[in-house]
Amino acid sequence: MNEEKPQIPEVFLSPYDPTKHEQEIYKLWEESGFFNPDNCVKSGVAAADADTYCIIMPPPNANGRLHAGHGTDMTLKDILIRFNRMQGKRTLFLPGADHAGFETQGVFEKKLQKEGRSRFGMERDELYNEIYEFVMDNKGTMETDLRSLGVSCDWSRNTFTLQPGVVERVQKTFVKMYEDGLIYRGKRCIHWNPKFKTSLSDIETTFEDRTEKFYYFQYGPFVIGTARPETKFSDKYIVVHPDDPRYAQYKHLQEFEVEWINGPIRATLLKDEVADMEKGTGAMTITPWHSQVDFELAQKYDLPLEQIIDWDGKLLPVAEEFAGKKIDVARPLIVEKLKEKGLLVEIDDKYTHAVRLCERTGVVVEPQVKDQWFVKMDSLAKMTLDALDAKEFKILTNRHEKIFRHWMENPQDWNISRQIVWGMQIPAWFKDDEIKVQLDSPGEGWEQDPDTFDTWFSSGQWPLVTLGYPEKEDFAIYYPTNVMETGADLVFKWVPRMLMFGLYLTKRVPFKDVYFHGMVLDKHGKKMSKSKGNVLSPIDLGDQFGTDATRMAFVVANPPGADMPLSEDKVRAYKKFSNKVWNITRFILTSCHDFDPVTKVSLSQYDKEVLSKLDEVVKDVTKDIDSYKMYLAAEDIYHYIWHELADKVLEESKEVINGSDTEAKAARQQVLMTCLTTSLKLLHPFMPFVTETIWQELPENMKDAELLMVAPWPKGN
């Protein structure tokens, strides 16, 4: 009995155990140097003049672990990369990490809080250096996570947003844009986060519907409505619509003596179309310092600006007896006072409106007027839309193209100043009323703007800085990159900025295709969140079921643009599949151990059918990946291996293999070996670890490459 037991590698005698192999395999890949396309060329894996294929990794935040979103993100890209690398292209997956300015500083401030410290009162350099160390520690963890996901990126080109060359490049862009008139400094009404004390751009804020009290007050002959009485202390202008019949008897610019919160004031009527006749009484007063709409109106009529609420969210001396109070404390007191004065007309307590919040911290945003740097968006947006119309780049999902167009057609100027330390300092210098924009100090007495850039200002230039625009060879070789594959939530935040900077600086788009994936949800289709306790970490899933199984779960049934529910069951199913592949190998190796390569084989009809089925799968999988249908390719290869190769071909072959017809046997052996090696190749981009582990155990005469990672992709006949 024992004599008959064929000699196959011992490792196949027990089920596949991912934890035993994954780290070792990644090390094997990394040490081979083939993540770096230069080495592929040197060793002949890729021809020196082969096509290039490049993806720039959306840099994960340096301050944290990878989450389920990264799981999809990295898996889809790594599939494309591995597929193209096996096709002999000069393939570059360029990794990096983002300093994630505001978000990281927020995380760090929480840490300070725990230690009973605060960033206020710390020296700029001291704070920066502490955050830097904190981030560098975490950055290493994040990179370990990337490795454990099997991401085949070129670590020799790893880039961090705050490294010197990158900072200088971003600052140079700022200077150039300033000189070209695309950046201006201006006093504008911006979104202010009073807790973290920084301004925010539109896209860093969200709305939340809240039901709050809406007050009607007597204001001279008018009744005005407001949800925010605390801003109204020095409102001196009433606005009504010019066509509003209720106010026809009053004239534009007519003045009134009005009894108000802290005594009489002189008010002026403005008739302007911004007033909405339908809303409330159709009459409103304006507070230009604390409302965007009012601010614009104030600009139009050249009205004075007065700050009512300070940078901490407390009332200023103009509020007299209420000065120094936080707005939520002051509001009821002010209403009470107006009521006592007989000026309160009505309270509507079913008023629902959207309150603007800081997206990251949930803090209610206070509009404030502040000197900030802005990017003029209209011409940049137009340039981008023109490129889209000219098909210089494609958005693969229609839906997102529509959303993208809609947004780009109505661009708002972009506030790029942030009052935080963790970021790239803006290269602008102040001396009295003078401003100079340049990298180095203009000399004695000049102070650099303490503000830093919005994170998206630097990450918008990511494809350029990582490839070393303008002078590095990489830029000449790999720009424009092939595809930007990223989360649909970045349709406004990141993607348009990269396109605008790319087009502005190089006249060329930074990538040809844009692939948006959806959000990873829990198994009931709900958002994953720590508070709900339904978070699945790709790293934990990998530890439990194997990285390959995790990767498959992230890609199957995950078409572009749609959200995807994920459950442990799904991952478990693909763990079974890893083992299935493992056992198929065991069976085939056992069946083929006595294969005599010199035997002249003549294929039976069935053999030919088997090979032609295999061919079909090769074509399907290749075509699907080429057209970004990784979700279908993964199912195709899964289905083929399990339900065709294992269930049918192997079952059919048992008789021939154990039979006495040596010619038929040899033919079948050869067919089986081809099926195995081809299947491993097709599956490799999706399940790199188990396929490479198996490949390393195959006898030399079955392989056409040392490493499966750089084995030639099978061609259909």
Add this chain to the structure above:
RNA sequence: GACCGAUUAGCUCAGCUGGUAGAGCGCUACAUUGACAUUGUAGAGGUCACAAGUUCAAGUCUUGUAUCGGUCACCA
């Protein structure tokens, strides 16, 4: 309010340019010390949200209705 999407088996979803429905998980029965119990075979289960229309023929195209979801806008 504006725009967009979804509605197909118990659950989560595929179904490209129209020809009487598929996968995974789950469920039921049976089998199996034989590559693999991380298995195999067989099976139950759907008037493809509703209504009308185009067509020889409609989950598949058009229009409308309902329900759910998303994004943008709205702090008088």
